[in-house]
Amino acid sequence: MKALRQSLLLCLLCLPCAFGGDELGARRQYLELARQFELKPTETPPDWAMRTDPPLAKLAWFTDLHLNAAYLPLAHRALAYINGLKPQAVLVTGDNCAYAPADFRPELTDRNVRRTAYFQHLLADELTAPAAVIPGDNWPWAYDKVFGPRQFSFDLAGVHVICLATDCAAKGIEGCAVFDETTWTWLKADLERNAAKPTLLTLHENLAPPTFLDAGPLASLLESQPQVLATLTGHLHLDVEFRVGHLQHIVCPALGPSLRHGLKMVSIYPDAILLQTHEQGETGETFHPVNICQRIEIPAAYRAGLAAEPMPYRLARQSETPTRPKVENPALRDRSPELFAPAMGFLLGQGVSSLPSLWHKPTP
Numbered sequence: 001m002k003a004l005r006q007s008l009l010l011c012l013l014c015l016p017c018a019f020g021g022d023e024l025g026a027r028r029q030y031l032e033l034a035r036q037f038e039l040k041p042t043e044t045p046p047d048w049a050m051r052t053d054p055p056l057a058k059l060a061w062f063t064d065l066h067l068n069a070a071y072l073p074l075a076h077r078a079l080a081y082i083n084g085l086k087p088q089a090v091l092v093t094g095d096n097c098a099y100a101p102a103d104f105r106p107e108l109t110d111r112n113v114r115r116t117a118y119f120q121h122l123l124a125d126e127l128t129a130p131a132a133v134i135p136g137d138n139w140p141w142a143y144d145k146v147f148g149p150r151q152f153s154f155d156l157a158g159v160h161v162i163c164l165a166t167d168c169a170a171k172g173i174e175g176c177a178v179f180d181e182t183t184w185t186w187l188k189a190d191l192e193r194n195a196a197k198p199t200l201l202t203l204h205e206n207l208a209p210p211t212f213l214d215a216g217p218l219a220s221l222l223e224s225q226p227q228v229l230a231t232l233t234g235h236l237h238l239d240v241e242f243r244v245g246h247l248q249h250i251v252c253p254a255l256g257p258s259l260r261h262g263l264k265m266v267s268i269y270p271d272a273i274l275l276q277t278h279e280q281g282e283t284g285e286t287f288h289p290v291n292i293c294q295r296i297e298i299p300a301a302y303r304a305g306l307a308a309e310p311m312p313y314r315l316a317r318q319s320e321t322p323t324r325p326k327v328e329n330p331a332l333r334d335r336s337p338e339l340f341a342p343a344m345g346f347l348l349g350q351g352v353s354s355l356p357s358l359w360h361k362p363t364p
Contacts, residue, residue, distance in 0.1 A: 024088065037241045038253075039277070041291040049274060049293040049315060055307035057157035060129070060276075061086060062135070062263035063093040063204070063234030064254035067119060070258050072099070078263065079126040081278070081287040084176045085265060087129050088313035094136025094204030096164070112142035120146050131332070135232065136175060136204035137212075144325050151183050152320035153190050157268045158306035158311070160197040161228075162190060165204065167324075170332040174229065175339045177205070178214045178332065181195045185285070186321045190243055191225050193319075198302040199225070200273070202232040203230075206241040207360035208249040210342040211235060213335055222247060229294050232266075239277055241294060244346075245295035248296055263287070270306050272297050319354070320339065 027171040062081045067075055082090060097119035100111075104121070108114040116139070123131045125297075135143040135150060143150060143165070150165035164187070169177035191199070206218045208231075222228050223245055230248040237254035239262060253262035261280040266273060277292035298306070 008010075011232075026065070029108065039241060039292045039294075041289070042293075045291050045293050048272075048295055049276070051269065051274070053269065054308075055269055055274075055308060057086040057159075057268045057313070058085065059098070059156060059161075059266040059268070060087040060092070060263065061091040061232065061252055061256040061266055063252045064095040064237055064256050064258075065092075065097065066095055066138070066254070066256035067097040067122075067150070068099045074261060075122065076126065077122070077285070078261070078287065082263070083128045085127075086311075087265070088126055088305040088309050088311060089315050090123070090129050090131040090132055091163075091202060091266075092123070093131040093202055093230070093232065094134055094140075095138045095234065095256075096133065096136065100138055102197050108186075110142065110145075112139065113145050115139060116142045116146040117223075121312075130313065132161070132163055132202075132315060133200065134204060135178060137166075137169065140165065140169075140326050146322050147324045150326070151186060152317045153194070154315055154317055155197070157309040158197065159268055159273065160194045160199040160318075162199060163203070164199045164201065164218075166214065166326070168327040168329045168332065170330055170336075172327050173333050173336055175212045176332040177212045177337050179218075180327075182321055184291045185318070188221070190319055191221075191228070193264070195225075195227055196302065196360075197227060197305055198298045199228045199271075200230055200232055200296075201228055204232045204233060205235050206249065206251060207231055207247075209346045210246045210259075211339070213338060216342055219244070219247075221359055226299075227302055229298065239292060250293075250294060250296075252279065255277075261287075267307070268309075270298075270303060 004230060013061040062078065065071065065075060097115050100114040100118035102308065103116050105114060108117060132154065133147055151163065153162045166177035167180040167183055192229050207215045210216060226246060232248055236251050237258055238251060239253040240251045254262050255261055255263055263278050264275050265278060266275050273296040275294040276289055278287050278289050280287050
């Protein structure tokens with residue numbers, strides 16, 4: 001019963017609308033409890049992570065920076081550290097920026113546009129590798145005016161990467177967000193066109209546990225797509241992983257609000273995609289790798305097109321949706337009760353006795 005209670009509390013953490021007026025206090029109260037489910041470092045890396053062959057490509061991945069003035073030094077340190085890892089590209093999965101210096105482009109009178117433009121400027125000015133950026137559920141409203149389409153795809157060393165973000169949301173209610181028909185049509189066509197490639201699908205919110213209204217329909221679509229090997233998401237501010245069906249659902253720790261500011265390095269090999277967590281040191285001055293290693297196996301049927309990616313890498317969008325603003329839809333607020341049952345079903349679907357097995361630990 002203890003495991004059941006803890007799992008239910010984690011579920012509630014993912015659905016803050018269930019807390020009513022004391023949302024912030026409840027999130028803080030349960031955050032420490034939820035952390036016990038995070039992946040833990042091992043004393044030594046697993047054998048399968050100790051490779052001597054060079055990767056075909058490397059992708060640095062961070063999420064949930066929640067950039068403000070206080071986090072600006074952290075951002076500088078993290079971006080410099082990423083440069084030292086020499087990735088071909090950088091993936092940023094949302095909840096990016098709530099800040100712009102007072103002297104940054106004062107002609108931009110829209111606060112949301114200034115913040116988003118500053119984040120774009122920061123990445124372009126400090127990163128040596130190109131960045132693929134998607135918005136999160138916080139501060140997404142001016143994304144299209146700065147970065148263009150929210151949905152796009154690109155290839156890296158033969159791996160297909162799909163970047164998604166929701167199109168409509170009710171402001172102030174987490175999870176009350178959906179895709180529009182344009183996005184569904186584009187996504188299905190992109191999946192069909194790239195059916196022979198190993199594919200990663202990235203977005204901010206999670207499919208497992210389901211934390212937004214369209215998580216269920218999206219998960220159902222991916223169940224019929226064996227080339228999609230994993231989802232890469234943020235949102236939970238926790239370093240966790242789930243397996244549901246053939247899919248691995250990997251959640252990156254928050255670079256911003258966290259006890260241990262973290263990011264992940266994603267390394268593509270001819271037979272697998274390996275991930276390793278990197279965290280800021282206790283002194284708050286440096287980042288370092290920790291022995292939290294994850295493996296996504298690439299089935300033999302999807303290995304034919306893999307090849308080393310040269311440097312410098314040019315991140316070219318293979319396809320994308322039209323540029324259009326994210327729509328605020330207050331009516332979606334009325335659908336918030338729909339979030340609770342899928343989350344409970346995710347945790348309880350295999351029975352109380354098997355709840356701990358939902359927290360997947362990678363095996364060689």
